[in-house]
Amino acid sequence: AAGVIQSPRHLIKEKRETATLKCYPIPRHDTVYWYQQGPGQDPQFLISFYEKMQSDKGSIPDRFSAQQFSDYHSELNMSSLELGDSALYFCASSLRPGYTEAFFGQGTRLTVV
Amino acid sequence: DQQVKQNSPSLSVQEGRISILNCDYTNSMFDYFLWYKKYPAEGPTFLISISSIKDKNEDGRFTVFLNKSAKHLSLHIVPSQPGDSAVYFCAASVGNTGTASKLTFGTGTRLQVTL
Numbered sequence: 021a022a023g024v025i026q027s028p029r030h031l032i033k034e035k036r037e038t039a040t041l042k043c044y045p046i047p048r049h050d051t052v053y054w055y056q057q058g059p060g061q062d063p064q065f066l067i068s069f070y071e072k073m074q075s076d077k078g079s080i081p082d083r084f085s086a087q088q089f090s091d092y093h094s095e096l097n098m099s100s101l102e103l104g105d106s107a108l109y110f111c112a113s114s115l116r117p118g119y120t121e122a123f124f125g126q127g128t129r130l131t132v133v
Numbered sequence: 134d135q136q137v138k139q140n141s142p143s144l145s146v147q148e149g150r151i152s153i154l155n156c157d158y159t160n161s162m163f164d165y166f167l168w169y170k171k172y173p174a175e176g177p178t179f180l181i182s183i184s185s186i187k188d189k190n191e192d193g194r195f196t197v198f199l200n201k202s203a204k205h206l207s208l209h210i211v212p213s214q215p216g217d218s219a220v221y222f223c224a225a226s227v228g229n230t231g232t233a234s235k236l237t238f239g240t241g242t243r244l245q246v247t248l
Contacts, residue, residue: 024176053236062137062222063177065235076234110176119167119226119236124176 022046024113024125032131033101041096041128045113051075052094053122054086055110063110069094070117101132136160137225139239146246152210154242156223159204163225167236168197168208171220180221181208213246220244 025044033039045052051070055063056079065078069088080086083101088094092113098105108129114122138157146152154168164185169177183190183197183206190197196209210217223239 055236055238062238062240063236065237068235078235112176117234119165119179119182119224122179124169124178126174126176 024111024123026109026111026125026128028128029126030129030131032133034133035101035103037101037132039098039101039130041098041109041111041130043094043096043111043113043125045092045094045111046115046123049113049115049123050092051114051117051122052088052092053112053114054080054094054096055112057108057110057127058104059107066096066109068117075117098130103132106130106132134159135240136163137223137237137239139221139223139242141242142240143243143245146213146244148215148246148248149212152208152213152217152244152246154208154210154221154223154244156206156208156239157204158206158225160225160237161204162227163237165226165228166197166199166206167224167226168195169222169224169238170217171222171241177222210244213244215246215248218244218246 053068054066057063066080068075072088086096108127112122112124167182168180171177220241
């Protein structure tokens with residue numbers, strides 16, 4: 021069965037650069053969530069979308085922005101990267117809002133040097 | 134402020150025995166709780182959930198118990214199998230439907246099931 025696809029799997033950027041992470045939800049899933057997991061930390065909620073509209077916002081820095089497109093894929097744009105942005109970024113999708121039906125992708129590991 | 138806490142960073146259990154993973158929360162608004170399992174280099178996988186209107190939910194070898202007055206929940210795995218070795222995250226949300234609201238994760242407990 022198709023799962024949540026995140027690309028790229030690994031990304032290395034320099035400080036002050038820009039990065040774009042992509043998330044392709046499971047077909048027919050209309051809800052996308054983004055999480056950030058720093059080294060040795062628990063996943064922290066960043067932002068979520070339902071039917072292409074932002075649904076909830078967590079601890080997402082102003083340097084970050086995200087959107088969900090008409091095909092329901094989502095992109096997380098990160099500018100002016102800092103060393104502290106190095107983390108594993110997870111995307112999850114669900115058919116309508118509801119975590120019991122949410123499936124997580126394998127994550128994008130971002131390293132800022 | 135860690136609203137969901139898993140005080141045991143690691144747990145080692147023999148195959149066939151019961152694994153008990155604990156989780157405490159501080160936010161009384163939480164009314165939906167979930168357990169996720171995570172292998173290295175993979176995303177979290179949903180295991181089992183419980184609504185605050187229940188005190189127990191069972192699914193095969195996995196049972197989650199909720200004690201609302203103590204703000205405590207636990208995951209029991211019986212019998213434990215080597216394939217259960219992973220990091221287990223407790224998570225909580227305010228509601229589970231309606232809006233794509235945030236999930237607050239605990240810090241995780243690494244379970245090692247030994248032969």
